[in-house]
Amino acid sequence: xxxAVELTAYVVAGVSRRFTVEGGAPIAALDDxxxxxxxxxxxxxxxxxxxxxxxxxxxxGGLDTPDQGHISYGGHRVEGPYAGVGMVFQQPTLLPWRxxxxxxxxxxxxxxxxxxxxxxxxxxxxxxxxxxxxxxRRPDELSGGMQQRVGICRAFIHxxxxxxxxxxxxxxxxxxxxxxxxxLARICQARPVTVVFVTHxxxxxxxxxxxxxxxxxxxxxxxxxxxxxxxxxxGPDAEANPVxxxxxxxxxxxxxxxxxxxxxxx
Amino acid sequence: xxxxxxxxxxxxxxxxxxxALAILALILLWEALARGLGIQVWLLPSPTAVGRATVEWAxxxxxxxxxxxxxxxxxxxxxIVAGVAIALLVTISPFAMKTxxxxxxxxxxxxxxxxxxxxxxxxxxxxxxxxxxxxxVCFFPIVVSTVTGLTSPPLQxxxxxxxxxxxxxxxxxxxxxxFAVPYLFIGLKVSITLAVTGAVVGEFVAAKEGLGFLILNxxxxxxxxxxFSAMIILGALTVLLYxxxxxxxxxxxxxxxxxx
Ligand SMILES: Nc1ncnc2c1ncn2[C@@H]1O[C@H](COP(=O)(O)OP(=O)(O)OP(=O)(O)O)[C@@H](O)[C@H]1O
Ligand SMILES: [Mg+2]
Numbered sequence: 001x002x003x004a005v006e007l008t009a010y011v012v013a014g015v016s017r018r019f020t021v022e023g024g025a026p027i028a029a030l031d032d033x034x035x036x037x038x039x040x041x042x043x044x045x046x047x048x049x050x051x052x053x054x055x056x057x058x059x060x061g062g063l064d065t066p067d068q069g070h071i072s073y074g075g076h077r078v079e080g081p082y083a084g085v086g087m088v089f090q091q092p093t094l095l096p097w098r099x100x101x102x103x104x105x106x107x108x109x110x111x112x113x114x115x116x117x118x119x120x121x122x123x124x125x126x127x128x129x130x131x132x133x134x135x136x137r138r139p140d141e142l143s144g145g146m147q148q149r150v151g152i153c154r155a156f157i158h159x160x161x162x163x164x165x166x167x168x169x170x171x172x173x174x175x176x177x178x179x180x181x182x183x184l185a186r187i188c189q190a191r192p193v194t195v196v197f198v199t200h201x202x203x204x205x206x207x208x209x210x211x212x213x214x215x216x217x218x219x220x221x222x223x224x225x226x227x228x229x230x231x232x233x234x235g236p237d238a239e240a241n242p243v244x245x246x247x248x249x250x251x252x253x254x255x256x257x258x259x260x261x262x263x264x265x266x
Numbered sequence: 267x268x269x270x271x272x273x274x275x276x277x278x279x280x281x282x283x284x285x286a287l288a289i290l291a292l293i294l295l296w297e298a299l300a301r302g303l304g305i306q307v308w309l310l311p312s313p314t315a316v317g318r319a320t321v322e323w324a325x326x327x328x329x330x331x332x333x334x335x336x337x338x339x340x341x342x343x344x345x346i347v348a349g350v351a352i353a354l355l356v357t358i359s360p361f362a363m364k365t366x367x368x369x370x371x372x373x374x375x376x377x378x379x380x381x382x383x384x385x386x387x388x389x390x391x392x393x394x395x396x397x398x399x400x401x402x403v404c405f406f407p408i409v410v411s412t413v414t415g416l417t418s419p420p421l422q423x424x425x426x427x428x429x430x431x432x433x434x435x436x437x438x439x440x441x442x443x444x445f446a447v448p449y450l451f452i453g454l455k456v457s458i459t460l461a462v463t464g465a466v467v468g469e470f471v472a473a474k475e476g477l478g479f480l481i482l483n484x485x486x487x488x489x490x491x492x493x494f495s496a497m498i499i500l501g502a503l504t505v506l507l508y509x510x511x512x513x514x515x516x517x518x519x520x521x522x523x524x525x526x
Binding site: 058061062063080081082083085087089090091093095096097106107109110111112138140158164166 | 425521
């Protein structure tokens with residue numbers, strides 16, 4: 001039993017979340033969602049816009065509480081923010097008045113720890129994403145892709161056990177996006193980190209994930225969780241593997257069947 | 267971009283020469299008209315008359331200038347302290363945001379200058395009544411701009427900070443307050459010009475000293491050149507105070523929010 005707890009990162013059990021909006025019927029953002037994430041696993045959440053992916057991610061991070069059901073992380077009930085979480089969002093959300101390296105060190109300051117202990121690590125992280133020459137620049141001097149790389153380094157600075165990423169590459173151009181996908185795969189390969197990754201790109205999800213949870217919209221539910229049987233490490237040639245295409249096709253058919261795309265256009 | 271000094275001088279010359287020339291021409295035209303048309307000095311004094319008055323009253327002018335500068339600065343500084351404090355309170359406490367903030371915004375629509383005669387009754391002739399008026403005219407722009415600034419960081423950045431179980435005060439210290447600083451300065455620049463006007467209006471209503479008092483007295487006693495002299499000093503005071511705020515902005519604001 002103890003071993004099982006240790007191997008599990010998240011257990012999501014019957015979680016529902018409703019939002020009440022003034023002068024309207026309550027919105028069921030999530031309805032009876034259950035799944036689990038193993039330690040070190042990379043799980044993607046895909047589904048139509050508004051199906052509750054961001055809501056679920058905030059719940060996992062302890063930033064919001066479910067109306068029903070519960071979530072545990074590493075065997076402990078999630079009741080608020082807890083140590084060892086790194087977050088990355090669609091927008092880089094860097095502090096515009098700080099240099100790149102100071103932005104990477106922000107989590108350390110927010111946690112009230114000593115920056116100097118992490119300075120080397122910050123430089124090493126920036127080095128791995130090719131930003132060694134930009135550590136003293138301001139965010140607005142960098143391209144969107146470079147800024148997002150800074151955001152990823154910031155998420156890794158305190159060596160988190162889990163990364164929660166909400167469409168981190170959605171605002172990037174396609175070339176940069178592909179490059180960042182491979183880069184993230186490489187970074188995650190190098191360290192034992194659990195990742196929950198929200199994306200609209202099925203290709204990205206398949207490329208990166210051990211499993212892909214396909215969600216359906218309103219009320220948000222998990223329709224099916226699909227294993228990605230692609231061998232690792234996955235390079236650019238993984239797309240040539242027939243398994244890749246089969247998996248992409250299966251996920252697509254799940255999303256289109258659910259009628260989700262019709263709702264998506266509303 | 268570092269310009270060579272010669273280039274900078276040339277630039278400064280190009281920027282400042284035309285307006286300086288225009289002002290000089292205007293003064294000369296004024297002098298010529300006042301003399302040529304023989305306008306009574308108590309109606310519209312010539313620049314030389316104003317100059318003479320300034321020299322004649324040179325012993326008194328500093329005292330009145332300081333009086334006005336004092337109430338202006340005192341009211342302005344008080345409004346910064348109170349305005350920032352209220353802005354923090356309102357953004358920290360949703361209850362205050364729902365109750366206090368609407369009341370404040372409602373009060374903002376009252377003409378604050380109109381309270382001057384009442385203040386005279388409540389706190390008397392002294393500097394206090396002027397300081398209160400200056401405070402009132404400065405307070406709202408500072409509160410509104412600071413609240414805007416404190417609530418300007420993207421929600422996801424706040425989520426990120428919260429995910430580290432960051433205490434609220436540290437979120438303010440590291441994120442919200444630095445985000446608010448450029449917005450605060452927008453409010454300060456509006457307020458400092460209003461502040462001088464507020465002080466003068468207060469002195470019009472009732473005062474024993476100050477540039478507003480000099481202007482009113484000058485006009486009432488047909489000493490119009492003195493009134494003009496006080497007015498010009500008032501203008502210079504406004505420019506000086508605004509310049510100080512702008513300088514502080516240059517020092518403290520190292521980034522500008524992108525206009526959405
Ligand atoms: N704070 C909130 N207040 C009210 N409604 C909310 C709130 N947060 C989310 N919702 C609603 O919950 C539903 C799910 O939102 P969520 O942001 O989780 O969707 P999503 O899957 O992340 O969408 P997208 O792919 O567009 O980012 C939406 O209908 C949204 O309007
Ligand atoms: Mg979302």
